[in-house]
Amino acid sequence: MTYKRTSARKKIPDKFPSAFQNQLAVDQKAVEEFLKDILSSLKSPPRFLGALFYGALSGGKRLRPFLFLQAVRTLGGNDVSALPVAGALELVHCYSLIHDDLPSMDNAKLRRGIATSHIKFDEATALLAGNALFTLATEVLARASFIPKIQVMLIGRLMRASGAEGMMAGQYLDLMGEKNAFSLEEITHMQALKTGALIEAALLMACDLVEASREEREALSTYGRCLGLAFQIRDDLLDHKNMPHLTGKDGGHDTQKSTFVSLLGVDEASDECDRLIQKALKSLDIFGDKAHLFQQAAHFIVERKH
Amino acid sequence: MTYKRTSARKKIPDKFPSAFQNQLAVDQKAVEEFLKDILSSLKSPPRFLGALFYGALSGGKRLRPFLFLQAVRTLGGNDVSALPVAGALELVHCYSLIHDDLPSMDNAKLRRGIATSHIKFDEATALLAGNALFTLATEVLARASFIPKIQVMLIGRLMRASGAEGMMAGQYLDLMGEKNAFSLEEITHMQALKTGALIEAALLMACDLVEASREEREALSTYGRCLGLAFQIRDDLLDHKNMPHLTGKDGGHDTQKSTFVSLLGVDEASDECDRLIQKALKSLDIFGDKAHLFQQAAHFIVERKH
Numbered sequence: 001m002t003y004k005r006t007s008a009r010k011k012i013p014d015k016f017p018s019a020f021q022n023q024l025a026v027d028q029k030a031v032e033e034f035l036k037d038i039l040s041s042l043k044s045p046p047r048f049l050g051a052l053f054y055g056a057l058s059g060g061k062r063l064r065p066f067l068f069l070q071a072v073r074t075l076g077g078n079d080v081s082a083l084p085v086a087g088a089l090e091l092v093h094c095y096s097l098i099h100d101d102l103p104s105m106d107n108a109k110l111r112r113g114i115a116t117s118h119i120k121f122d123e124a125t126a127l128l129a130g131n132a133l134f135t136l137a138t139e140v141l142a143r144a145s146f147i148p149k150i151q152v153m154l155i156g157r158l159m160r161a162s163g164a165e166g167m168m169a170g171q172y173l174d175l176m177g178e179k180n181a182f183s184l185e186e187i188t189h190m191q192a193l194k195t196g197a198l199i200e201a202a203l204l205m206a207c208d209l210v211e212a213s214r215e216e217r218e219a220l221s222t223y224g225r226c227l228g229l230a231f232q233i234r235d236d237l238l239d240h241k242n243m244p245h246l247t248g249k250d251g252g253h254d255t256q257k258s259t260f261v262s263l264l265g266v267d268e269a270s271d272e273c274d275r276l277i278q279k280a281l282k283s284l285d286i287f288g289d290k291a292h293l294f295q296q297a298a299h300f301i302v303e304r305k306h
Numbered sequence: 307m308t309y310k311r312t313s314a315r316k317k318i319p320d321k322f323p324s325a326f327q328n329q330l331a332v333d334q335k336a337v338e339e340f341l342k343d344i345l346s347s348l349k350s351p352p353r354f355l356g357a358l359f360y361g362a363l364s365g366g367k368r369l370r371p372f373l374f375l376q377a378v379r380t381l382g383g384n385d386v387s388a389l390p391v392a393g394a395l396e397l398v399h400c401y402s403l404i405h406d407d408l409p410s411m412d413n414a415k416l417r418r419g420i421a422t423s424h425i426k427f428d429e430a431t432a433l434l435a436g437n438a439l440f441t442l443a444t445e446v447l448a449r450a451s452f453i454p455k456i457q458v459m460l461i462g463r464l465m466r467a468s469g470a471e472g473m474m475a476g477q478y479l480d481l482m483g484e485k486n487a488f489s490l491e492e493i494t495h496m497q498a499l500k501t502g503a504l505i506e507a508a509l510l511m512a513c514d515l516v517e518a519s520r521e522e523r524e525a526l527s528t529y530g531r532c533l534g535l536a537f538q539i540r541d542d543l544l545d546h547k548n549m550p551h552l553t554g555k556d557g558g559h560d561t562q563k564s565t566f567v568s569l570l571g572v573d574e575a576s577d578e579c580d581r582l583i584q585k586a587l588k589s590l591d592i593f594g595d596k597a598h599l600f601q602q603a604a605h606f607i608v609e610r611k612h
Contacts, residue, residue: 048475102430105433124481131437139466148457148458163442164350165348165349168350168434169350172434
């Protein structure tokens with residue numbers, strides 16, 4: 001039941017093994033400093049502000065900020081001045097996690113090994129803190145010093161990815177999927193909305209900011225979509241490996257909802273993950289050597305252990 | 307215990323008795339048509355979209371859209387092209403009501419005489435639908451055809467009013483006030499954030515859109531702040547009149563939280579409401595006759611029966 005390497009995977013080039021992880025750590029630190037500064041500037045009730053800090057600064061890979069900042073660099077843009085966008089993306093992600101963990105949603109007690117926001121504080125505070133982080137994401141973009149036309153474009157794209165045609169629809173479908181088993185098509189659609197939309201938006205917001213060409217947009221959009229879905233399949237594979245008697249995504253929860261592994265089986269799910277990573281890598285061709293960190297990020301997705 | 311008219315109130319001019327209500331009805335219809343169009347264009351799961359319609363189009367005075375549109379008209383702007391801002395303001399208001407009614411918040415079963423969103427649908431759907439309406443508010447502003455610089459200003463102001471330094475802080479403080487009794491200063495601060503911030507933003511967003519003078523901004527800002535607070539005191543007075551054995555704001559709920567009436571008594575609360583309305587009316591002086599609907603709106607606040 002371990003992750004199976006297919007012959008296709010052996011073809012993936014693997015130079016600069018640690019450059020991606022180094023850059024991820026640098027971006028992580030930069031985004032966290034940015035978020036700390038922004039949150040510290042807020043005049044809010046102290047305990048409420050504590051809940052915002054807790055929700056935004058309790059670890060996490062900061063993958064969306066990395067993908068965004070790396071896209072800016074790959075497209076020849078300035079990643080330092082682009083930091084507010086990276087911060088906004090992470091704020092949206094944090095908000096989605098706080099709400100997703102709430103009792104009426106996943107009812108999760110732990111996130112990244114520590115108490116979820118509604119356990120640490122209370123349910124209402126977690127709800128409102130999530131809302132406030134999301135609000136702050138947009139405010140950060142509205143107050144950044146980009147050209148207004150670009151700001152509006154960035155905000156519009158972030159909202160579209162987060163809203164009723166994006167992440168909210170995905171979270172809704174995910175919930176409904178606990179009651180009615182998903183088909184493969186349905187779970188793919190749900191994941192594309194729930195996690196894929198924001199990942200794709202991260203890459204396309206870099207394109208908006210740097211005014212990328214149509215080819216560059218298409219390449220990064222494909223990369224983002226494939227990476228997001230591969231990431232999710234890998235999640236399901238890891239869950240299955242850890243808790244093979246359960247088909248549900250959250251090994252510890254008592255749901256029996258459909259996952260890529262329950263629908264495809266381990267081997268076919270692994271192969272699908274590989275196919276997606278190959279497609280993601282192929283889309284990077286137009287960037288040549290400049291894409292090597294994105295290549296490594298794709299490797300990371302299929303090789304990660306947690 | 308009925309509402310006491312003070313001598314000061316008799317001085318309020320009262321020409322055109324129904325013009326305000328006529329205009330409110332016209333604006334109500336325009337905003338609801340706008341919201342219906344926007345929601346109908348969304349490609350979301352049908353039941354989820356149903357929850358968005360339910361949350362946004364189940365009645366309501368549409369006071370914020372009116373205040374905004376009336377400010378645009380008073381300042382000589384075009385209210386038809388300004389409609390997206392009115393829609394965005396109402397979407398934020400609807401989102402705040404859906405979340406405020408949730409079991410972890412006010413745990414309200416009824417809103418405007420019908421089931422609250424989480425009763426009609428379920429808690430998770432209500433949570434996500436609220437989020438989606440808020441997201442849509444910003445998207446509407448980002449996609450409107452104003453000058454980008456103005457759009458960014460409008461979005462920034464709406465977010466500031468809705469977030470950790472505005473409405474979210476107000477909702478948080480309101481919750482905490484159920485545990486620890488408020489002082490008069492604290493309840494005034496809480497209400498200024500919970501309901502005042504968005505009402506003031508509605509008026510200032512009109513100023514942003516029409517590029518109003520500093521004097522006009524200050525006048526409308528004062529009007530908005532006084533009106534918002536007077537509205538809340540009137541709410542407390544009405545609740546007290548309906549349920550005199552309770553001091554709590556929500557007559558039907560078993561909380562004993564502080565209200566303006568519990569802190570001031572009926573007579574002093576009525577007088578404070580009057581003083582605020584007088585101050586609101588006085589701030590309108592610079593607009594002369596153009597402000598008569600705003601004057602009537604202020605009358606409406608103190609005379610309404612529900």
